[in-house]
Amino acid sequence: MKTTKFINATQFGNNKEYQKQWYQVDADGKTLGRLSSQIAKILQGKHKPIYTPNTDTGDFVVVVNAEKIKMTGDKLDSKFYYHHTGYPGGLKSAKAGDLLEKNPELLIINAVKRMMPKNQLNRDGFRKLKVYAGPEHPHQANKPQPLDI
Numbered sequence: 180m181k182t183t184k185f186i187n188a189t190q191f192g193n194n195k196e197y198q199k200q201w202y203q204v205d206a207d208g209k210t211l212g213r214l215s216s217q218i219a220k221i222l223q224g225k226h227k228p229i230y231t232p233n234t235d236t237g238d239f240v241v242v243v244n245a246e247k248i249k250m251t252g253d254k255l256d257s258k259f260y261y262h263h264t265g266y267p268g269g270l271k272s273a274k275a276g277d278l279l280e281k282n283p284e285l286l287i288i289n290a291v292k293r294m295m296p297k298n299q300l301n302r303d304g305f306r307k308l309k310v311y312a313g314p315e316h317p318h319q320a321n322k323p324q325p326l327d328i
Contacts, residue, residue: 197224197229199238199239199307200238200324201241201318201321201323201324202238202240202241202323203240203241203242203243203316203318203323203324203326204240204242204328205244205314205325206243206244206248206287207244207247210248210250213328214242214248214287214290214328215287215290215291218240218308218328219291221238221240222240222291222295222301222307223237223295223296223304224304235300237307238307239308239318239321240309241310241316242287242308242310242311243314244311244312245284245287246279248286250279254275255274256274256276259272259274259275260278260285260289284310284311284312288308288310291305291308292305
C-alpha cells in the first residue's frame with residue numbers, strides 16, 4: 180500500500196513559537212465601536228495567517244489618548260454601563276459621558292472586553308491591552324509600532 184504526502188497540511192504550533200508584536204493605537208477622534216472591534220481582532224491574533232483558535236496568537240496593543248474618543252449619536256447621554264457589586268441592591272450604573280470624564284480608559288476596556296469571546300484563552304489574552312488617557316505610556320522600551328485604524 181502506498182502512502183501519500185499531504186502538501187497542504189495545516190501547521191499547528193504551540194504558544195512559545197509565536198512572536199508577540201507591540202502596536203500603538205492613537206484613539207484621538209476615533210469612534211469607540213470601530214476602534215474596539217479592530218483592537219479585539221488584534222488581541223486574538225485574527226489578523227495573522229498563523230491564527231489558531233485554541234492558542235494565544237495575539238499581539239500587545241497600547242492605546243493612547245483614550246480621553247479623545249468619540250461616540251456617535253446621543254450615546255454620551257443615553258448609554259449606560261452597569262455592574263453589580265454582589266450585594267443585595269448593589270446594581271451600579273454610569274452614563275458613558277460621565278465615564279468619559281472620570282475614567283476614559285474604562286470605556287475602551289469595557290468595549291474591547293465585551294467584543295472578545297468569553298473563555299479562559301481570551302481572558303488571558305485580554306491582559307495584553309494597555310490603555311492610557313493621555314499621549315504618554317511606559318511601554319517605549321518595547322518599541323510599539325504605530326497602527327493606523
